[in-house]
Amino acid sequence: MKLAYWMYAGPAHIGTLRIASSFKNVHAIMHAPLGDDYFNVMRSMLERERNFTPVTASVVDRHVLARGSQEKVVENIVRKDQEETPDLIVLTPTCTSSILQEDLQNFVERAQLEAKGDVLLADVNHYRVNELQAGDRTLQQIVQYYIEKARKKGELPAHKTEKPSVNIIGITTLGFHNQHDCRELKKLMNDLDIEVNAIIPEGASVYEIKTLPQAWFNLVPYRELGLMTAHYLQAEFGTPFVDITPMGVVETARCIRAIQHSLNEQGANVDYEPFIAEQTLYGSQAAWFSRSIDCQNLTGKKAVVFGDNTHAAAMTKILAREMGIRVVLAGTYCKYDEQWFREQVSGFCDEVLISDDHGMIADAIARLEPAAIFGTQMERHVGKRLDIPCGVIAAPIHIQNFPIGYRPFLGYEGTNQIADLVYNSFTLGMEDHLLEIFGGHDTKAVITKTVSADSDLTWSQDGLAELNKIPGFVRGKVKRNTEKFARDRNIEQITAEVLYAAKEAVGA
Amino acid sequence: MTAAATPDTSNLVFDCETGNYHTFCPISCVAWLYQKIEDSFFLVIGTKTCGYFLQNAMGVMIFAEPRYAMAELEEGDISAQLNDYEELKRLCLQIKRDRNPSVIVWIGTCTTEIIKMDLEGLAPKLEAEIGIPIVVARANGLDYAFTQGEDTVLAAMAARCPDKAPATETEKDERNAVQKLLNFGRKKEDIRSEAAEYADHPPLILFGSLPDPVVTQLTLELKKQGIKVSGWLPAKRFTELPVIEAGSYVCGVNPFLSRTATTLMRRRKCKLISAPFPIGPDGTRAWIEKICSVFAIEPQGLAEREQQVWANLEDYLQLVRGKSVFFMGDNLLEISLARFLIRCGMTVSEIGIPYMDKRYQAAELALLEKTCHEMGVPLPKIIEKPDNYNQVQRIYALQPDLVITGMAHANPLEARGINTKWSVEFTFAQIHGFTNARDILELATRPLRRNHALKDLGWDKLVNVSSG
Numbered sequence: 001m002k003l004a005y006w007m008y009a010g011p012a013h014i015g016t017l018r019i020a021s022s023f024k025n026v027h028a029i030m031h032a033p034l035g036d037d038y039f040n041v042m043r044s045m046l047e048r049e050r051n052f053t054p055v056t057a058s059v060v061d062r063h064v065l066a067r068g069s070q071e072k073v074v075e076n077i078v079r080k081d082q083e084e085t086p087d088l089i090v091l092t093p094t095c096t097s098s099i100l101q102e103d104l105q106n107f108v109e110r111a112q113l114e115a116k117g118d119v120l121l122a123d124v125n126h127y128r129v130n131e132l133q134a135g136d137r138t139l140q141q142i143v144q145y146y147i148e149k150a151r152k153k154g155e156l157p158a159h160k161t162e163k164p165s166v167n168i169i170g171i172t173t174l175g176f177h178n179q180h181d182c183r184e185l186k187k188l189m190n191d192l193d194i195e196v197n198a199i200i201p202e203g204a205s206v207y208e209i210k211t212l213p214q215a216w217f218n219l220v221p222y223r224e225l226g227l228m229t230a231h232y233l234q235a236e237f238g239t240p241f242v243d244i245t246p247m248g249v250v251e252t253a254r255c256i257r258a259i260q261h262s263l264n265e266q267g268a269n270v271d272y273e274p275f276i277a278e279q280t281l282y283g284s285q286a287a288w289f290s291r292s293i294d295c296q297n298l299t300g301k302k303a304v305v306f307g308d309n310t311h312a313a314a315m316t317k318i319l320a321r322e323m324g325i326r327v328v329l330a331g332t333y334c335k336y337d338e339q340w341f342r343e344q345v346s347g348f349c350d351e352v353l354i355s356d357d358h359g360m361i362a363d364a365i366a367r368l369e370p371a372a373i374f375g376t377q378m379e380r381h382v383g384k385r386l387d388i389p390c391g392v393i394a395a396p397i398h399i400q401n402f403p404i405g406y407r408p409f410l411g412y413e414g415t416n417q418i419a420d421l422v423y424n425s426f427t428l429g430m431e432d433h434l435l436e437i438f439g440g441h442d443t444k445a446v447i448t449k450t451v452s453a454d455s456d457l458t459w460s461q462d463g464l465a466e467l468n469k470i471p472g473f474v475r476g477k478v479k480r481n482t483e484k485f486a487r488d489r490n491i492e493q494i495t496a497e498v499l500y501a502a503k504e505a506v507g508a
Numbered sequence: 509m510t511a512a513a514t515p516d517t518s519n520l521v522f523d524c525e526t527g528n529y530h531t532f533c534p535i536s537c538v539a540w541l542y543q544k545i546e547d548s549f550f551l552v553i554g555t556k557t558c559g560y561f562l563q564n565a566m567g568v569m570i571f572a573e574p575r576y577a578m579a580e581l582e583e584g585d586i587s588a589q590l591n592d593y594e595e596l597k598r599l600c601l602q603i604k605r606d607r608n609p610s611v612i613v614w615i616g617t618c619t620t621e622i623i624k625m626d627l628e629g630l631a632p633k634l635e636a637e638i639g640i641p642i643v644v645a646r647a648n649g650l651d652y653a654f655t656q657g658e659d660t661v662l663a664a665m666a667a668r669c670p671d672k673a674p675a676t677e678t679e680k681d682e683r684n685a686v687q688k689l690l691n692f693g694r695k696k697e698d699i700r701s702e703a704a705e706y707a708d709h710p711p712l713i714l715f716g717s718l719p720d721p722v723v724t725q726l727t728l729e730l731k732k733q734g735i736k737v738s739g740w741l742p743a744k745r746f747t748e749l750p751v752i753e754a755g756s757y758v759c760g761v762n763p764f765l766s767r768t769a770t771t772l773m774r775r776r777k778c779k780l781i782s783a784p785f786p787i788g789p790d791g792t793r794a795w796i797e798k799i800c801s802v803f804a805i806e807p808q809g810l811a812e813r814e815q816q817v818w819a820n821l822e823d824y825l826q827l828v829r830g831k832s833v834f835f836m837g838d839n840l841l842e843i844s845l846a847r848f849l850i851r852c853g854m855t856v857s858e859i860g861i862p863y864m865d866k867r868y869q870a871a872e873l874a875l876l877e878k879t880c881h882e883m884g885v886p887l888p889k890i891i892e893k894p895d896n897y898n899q900v901q902r903i904y905a906l907q908p909d910l911v912i913t914g915m916a917h918a919n920p921l922e923a924r925g926i927n928t929k930w931s932v933e934f935t936f937a938q939i940h941g942f943t944n945a946r947d948i949l950e951l952a953t954r955p956l957r958r959n960h961a962l963k964d965l966g967w968d969k970l971v972n973v974s975s976g
Contacts, residue, residue, distance in 0.1 A: 001595040002580045003602060004559055011556040033618045033649030035533030038561045040916035050923035050971050053916065056897070059527055061650055065622065076528075083897060095555040099586055099622050126555065127583040396563075 006358045006378060008308075008333035008396060013094045014039060015134030016122040017055055019142065020090045022172045022201035026142075027054040027086040029076055031069065031104065032094040034059050046402050047173060056080060060096050069100075070107055077111035077119055087206045088118045088142070095126040118206075120145055132224040132308070133336060135172065139201055140228035143209055147236065150210035157214040164263050164270070165195035167215040167233075169241075170226025171202040176311065176395045177409050178202065184408035185221060188246070192256065192272060194263075200229075213237040217262045219255075221245055221410055223310040224334065240265070246410050247314035248418065249286050249322055252279075279412045286415035289423070290322050298426055299324045304365050306331040306353070306375040307394025311409070313344035315374050315393050318418060320348040325422075328368045329353055331361060358382075369476050372425040377401070386476075391425040457483050459494045466496040481506055520877055520887050522864065527893035530916045531838035531862055532565060532932065533558070534647040534657030535615050538576045539566050540936070541661055544717045547745045549609035550576035551599065553627070554617030575607060581619055588623075593630055600638055609640065611668075611746040613661060616646035641746070643668060653862035655764040655839050655935060658717055663767040665742055666715075666776060669752040707734035709757075709803040713750050713778070715741040715768050716761035718940060725941045726761065726786060733800055733807055741768070752776045759799060761786060761940060764840035766868035782868070784875040787841070788848030789817040789945045794875055817942045821852075824949035827956050829853035831909035834902075837861045837894050838914050839935050843869055845912070846888060847876040848948065855885045857906055860894035910955060925969040927955040 013030060017039045020028035030036060040053040058076040060069060077089055091108055104121050112119045123141055124134040150156050166189055171182045182199060189196050197215035198208050212218075218233055218241040220226040230241035240262045246255035253276045260272045280287050289295055303325050305316045312332045319325040330345045331353030332338070338354045345352060353364055362382045365373060373383045373390040377398050383390035392401055393409075408414040459467065470478050478499070485502035486494050535558055538550040552558055559578040566574075579599050584590040600612055616627050631642040645664045647657035714726070714737055727737045739750020752758075754777035760769055763785050772778040783798035784791050793814045800807045818825075833849055835842045837860025846856045866873065880887045891899075896917065903911055903926060911921055911928045918928040933951055938944045959968070 001553075001585055001590070001599055002578075002582060003599050004578045004580045005574070006563060007556060007559055010560045013557070014560065032557075033533075034527070034529075034653060035531060035535075035561070035649040036557060037530055037916065038533070038564065040530060041914070042564060044916050044919045048919060050920060052900075052920045056528060060618070061527070065650065095557045096618050096622065099619060126557070127586065130556075 008356050008358070008376065008378070010131035011095065012124045012126045012129050012131065012134035013092050013122075015129075015131040015136070016090065016092045016124055016138040018131070018172045018174050019135050019138040019201050020088075020092070020122075021054055022203070023088070023142070024203060024205045025054075025086050026088045026090060026206060027056070027080055027084055028090045028092050029073070029080060030055065030057045030092045030094055031073060031097040032057050032060060032092075033096055034061065036094055036096075043173060046397075046399050048402070048404075049173075054084070054086065055092075060100070065100075068102060070102070070110075073104070073107045074111045074114075077107075078114045081111075081115035081117050081119075086117050088120060089115065090138070090142075091119065091121045093122065093124065093126070098126040118145070118149075130336075132334065135225050136228045139170070139226060140232050142206065143200070143212065143229050144232055146206055146209035147212070155210055157211060159214065160216055160266075161195060161197060161214050163195050164193070164266075164268050165197040165215045166259075167197050167212050167218045167239075168199045169218050169220050169229050170222045170224075171199055172225060173202065174395075175222070175225070176308075176393075176397060176401065177403075177407055180406055180408040181221060181410040181414070183406070184411035184413050185219070185246075187413075188256075188411045189219075191275065192259065192270075194259070213239065215239060216266055216268070217241060217259065219259070221310075223313075223337070223340065224308055245310050245314050247311070247414060248318040249280055249284060249412075249415050251314060251317065252411060252415065284412040284415040286322065286419045289419045290324070294423060295323055298423075300326050301372070301426060302326050302328045302368065302370040304329045304331075304368060304370045304373045304375070304379075305349070305393070306333075306361055306373075306379050308332060309334040309337055309341050309344075311394040312374075313341055314409075315418075316345045316348045319374070319422065323422060326350070328370055329364055331355065331364075366476075372422075374422075374425070389425045391421045393421075457486055457494055458492065460496075462496040463494045463499055466499050478503070520873065521889045522866075522892065523889060524892045525895040525898060527895070529837065529860070529862070529894045529896045529899075530914045532654040532914075533561050533649045534652040534654055534660065535562065535617060536565055536654060537647060537657030537661060538562070538613075538615060539574075541613075541658060541717060541742070542575045544719075545611070545742050545744070545746055547610035547747060548575060548613055549603050549607055549611070550613045550615060551579050551603065552576065552615040552617065553579040553581065553596075553620050553625070554615075555581055555619050558617050558619075575609065577603070586619070586623055592625055593634065596630060597634055597637065600634060600640070600642070604638055604640055611641045611643055613643045613645060613664075615657075615661075616644065616648060618648045618650050621646065621648050621650055641668065653838065653840070655762070655841070656767075656863065658762075659765050659767045662715060662717070662741060662765060663771040665746075665749065666752070666768060666771045668746075669739075669741065669749045669776070671751070671753060671776070673751050705731070705734065706736040707803065707805055709735065709805070711738040711751075711753065711756040712736065712781075712799070712803075713739045713741060713752055713756055713758050713772075714761055715758055715772065716765055717742055718761060719938055720744065722938050722940050722944065725943050729792070729796060729941060730799065732809075733796060733805055735799060735803060735805065752778060755779070757781055757802065759783060759795075760868070761795075762841070763844050763869055763872060766865040769868050782871045784847070784872045785844045786940050787844040788851065788948060789814045789821075789942050790851045790879070791844055791848060791872075791875070792940070792942050792945075794871075798871065813942060817945050821946060821949055824946070824953050825852055827953045828949070831855075831956070832857060832906070833910045833912065833952075834899075834906065834908040835859045835861070836896065836899050836911065836913040836917065836931070837891065838931050841931075841934050841939075842912075843872050843876055843890070845934060845948070847872065847879050848945075849952065850876070850879050850883055850885060850888075852949070853883070854910075856888040857908060858899070858902065859888050859890045860899060861890060861892055864890060864892045910952065912952075920971075923970045927959055929955055 017028050020026050037057045043049050043053045058073045108119050108121045122138050171178050218230045220230045220243045233239045242258045244255040244258050246252040256272050263270050305312050309332050316327050316330040320327050327349035329351045330349040332341045333356040358378045365382050373379050374393045376394050376396050380390040407417050482499050482502040535552050542550050614627050627644045631644050635642045643664045645661040647660045756778050758772045758778045759781040769780050773780050781802050784794040786792040786795040793810050797807050832855045842859045842861045846859045912931050913928055921928045937947050939948045
């Protein structure tokens, strides 16, 4: 057992449901107790979805515990097949079905006899994988199912498309800014004169899956979702894939060069260098931004980055390499893919943190006192408590992270958005500090900058008043130094005198 | 309207569907109960699925360092490689060290049910060992829906209420700390004369968790009739749970508290006052009248009070009169809300409800029936364990003016030009007593007012018919 207040990645079935409900005309049936269909609320709320979420529960109740859920599951699948005529029904196990250990595969086979659509059991185990791993696996499973089905029927395309073409793999519902990223990637492909053969799973029909082999290559923009499918297609059809996330100016260029290499290997003879140069210098404003006086002022400022693998790694590189910001800590909650993250950020940050315990991250932030944080909603909240601005760069996210305006993180427009996000986070911090230096704020009672338990020392009125005069961005440090000074000398109450004595003692 | 949708007007019709409906998991009760019971700590013993639900359903509250946490079960717990008792002891000691609560409430979940973890057996042992009361409530999705979670917690708490007034002075002082604080500085005589304001009646304990302002409002409402509320289950603190003696009278304030009522009757030998619930001015009046009648007190000024509240609601009533409403059903407040809205002049075609306790809600059902007759509208059909898919088909056919539903269906229905109100808001808003009748209508009319403001823009249907 583990005491837990907050989790970064959801349970496995959420990943499966994200894949299933991204496809067009695919229905997921959860084998779950009443109340576990909370996914529908999230999709309807966060994505402001106009249509009913194609997810229903085959409810596990007391009767099911007594008799087994076979009849009920089969009935529910067949019923949904008639009501909505989906192309595919995905039976989705939950933590409950993991323990009941019923033969769900057998139910699927029974239901398949009656259902007109296809029926699949998602191959995910609640206790072994999380949301992201489950999503990756489910997508691969569905693709493999329809490839094999098409192969049996002899429907697989024999040739690649005439012009260079791509499958974009891993765009999903409830993914961080995925809709906007998708549009930006399509535009990028269009600019490179590459046809988009298919985008999966978002908005795709399962009938499109058989056309996947005719693409020249696969593009997998996110580390967490789609790689298994890309590997599968490579093994089956030799389709190469590019898995460099085009996030940030340098990485976008690297991604485009990898695409160029892949296409030229297949005899396309394309040269994207002029395009990259044009976009870098004039298309995106990010390169110019990094050269401008604004960005100069950010030089050496401290930042902490935390999120999923894709966004935390890309953000770390952007901050360190493209803006000259000092990333004092980069971290990810994707513990299962730790090695990759360490490789990506090595050389771009002082310290790496791999953890899914939000308390650890909060304490690290309190200790490091960065000028800005780039993290999830949880880090945004930590920032609020510590008075440190935070830009949100990864899930878990709130409704405000599903903007209706165009906000990609990928591609050249993405670089502009990220520049704004970074700059706005830091300037807000600067304004705040300037206000404090010139006493523009009301005096605030809260002065502690630590998340952990309060110190045992007391501050006198005048001591506090002096402490409050110290600019916010160094106040925490001064407070800690002073308290250490006081503790070393057994001083119980910290007055203004003690504060200045401590200051002199450290030679500041 | 189809024949099926026009119910028989003479009697209430009850039906039961498949139970394929959307509602919150009952563990959500920790969200309001940990705030209500200030010295408690709620430990939900379950999986990531439970944690994910709480984290997302509670929204920003999770960031306010709540006094609740998950005891997240891992594979070793499921396969019994780890010892439940040792694991729970480790976590509870950690909670004791970090928070020092007066009570730890264990919320059993589907998983603890299926693996048959004997929480009720483990709790007394661990309680003796660590010195903190441990209350066990099985608020799981196998057996219960949403607000019924509170019912399971309060039923468990009922067993912890002391059965006689504390004997020693010091103990009494401790228990009455709050009372003393309220009386601070007042002379003994004043306090004694206050006691005289009440009629002589047996002790009355109310049950149901309400926000403190509402507790005060309802308590004062009864005080006007000379009725003294000797305690409230739950109280603000676990250490202030009311004394419940055999023979005390109890009355519920919410429609989903049937287990608590049963426990109070059978285990604590209390007498249950079966009354409609104090939701809406009509419900509040009927609730007070019923309590008065049990104590043989002639209610004073209630008719005027109710009339005055209705008069103040006139602006809202004009919006709802003659409009139809459809309850999909997810929080068990449906019967009371429907009864109130019918009194407001609305018609109700269907009341979906997760679970219908006809005995506990008897008085409320009778008032619903009476209200329909008096207002001259057909009796609604009450659908227990509804089937959301079928309901949506009925909604398409009926085209009601308002659908009260969960968040999973609200946006899709709005996109199809159907006004919706999110049902969960009724659970978290203050809706009890005379004072809060306006809040119910504020909620119910919000979609009508909003959509009225946008009505000439021509974008009330925002999906292609083909896309369903």
